[in-house]
Amino acid sequence: MEVYLIRHTAPKAMKGICYGQSDVELEDTFTAEAEKVLDQLPGKFDAVYSSPLSRCKRLAELVVPNHVKYDNRLKEVNFGTWELQPWNNIPPSELNPWMKDFVNLSPPQGESLLDLHHRVLEWWQEVQTENPGKIAIITHAGVIRVLLAEFRGIPLDKCFSDISVEYGEVVCSSVL
Template sequence: MEIYLIRHTKVAVEQGVCYGQKDVDLAESYPIELEAVKEKLKGIEFDAIYSSPLSRANKLATDIYGDCVIADERLMELNFGDWEGKVWDEIKDPLFPAWMEDFVNRKCSNGESFVMLNDRVTKFWNEIKSKDCNKIAIFTHGGVMRTIQAIHKNIKLEDSFNEPTPEFGEVVIIPV
């Protein structure tokens, strides 16, 4: 089996803004980026296509594959809770410094930790690995892709940030 992880394209969000599960618009460059992703996936037939329900991933998936895309909440980006939509440097939450020291285990105010993200993504990953499929596409986010790669490579969550962050519109193929 091959699993194709596809990161959503660029978003219309200023640099330095926290937007994990906040539903944000795509950048004006979306039509060009859409064509680039289509080209990367050209000629590949998928047995199943999954997507985060957040519009930045789901729009890309449905613009390419239509209504056969299965939205799954477990593929959503990390929930930053009260910090969503705020500039990182301007977050005044008293929990923020402790989270910055251990974001893997500590959760954001009214959000989740990286361990919590890992737990939901692991459940999804184990479920799809058991399917009788040759190729599966997953349209999602950088944090989810990082998590899946850590699971697949058996890397500790703490060490997963030493791996490169997938680029917007990047396609990563994982043989299972």
């Protein structure tokens, strides 16, 4: 199976803000960024999957209009009560323990990286049974990191230090 992992383009004014499953706007440069992404893709996919959040959905509709399979399991990690808060405003008593063990600990009313891993791998197992051939997955950095960690045998606690994923980046991986 040939897999194209595609991160959404840059969100508008989110630097320093904690966001995961919040539906945020994209930069005004979306069209130019999307063109760069599309230039890196092969002409046709057997299947296209996407997070339903608008920052992914807009790009997915350009890849293959009206034939995208949206799945909530492809959403970014849920930061719970931290969503849309400046990172600097999150109480250190909550943030520091999570920073030390983000794999197992979750923000209040949110999910841990292990929770994200479980839901993404559940989705991935279903995709593999479909045997779709060449696929595009338009999603978020956390989801891409979890998948690449799985494909490459990288421990989850190293996926942020060992795997970098920029806005609008396309990572191609052959699996199976």
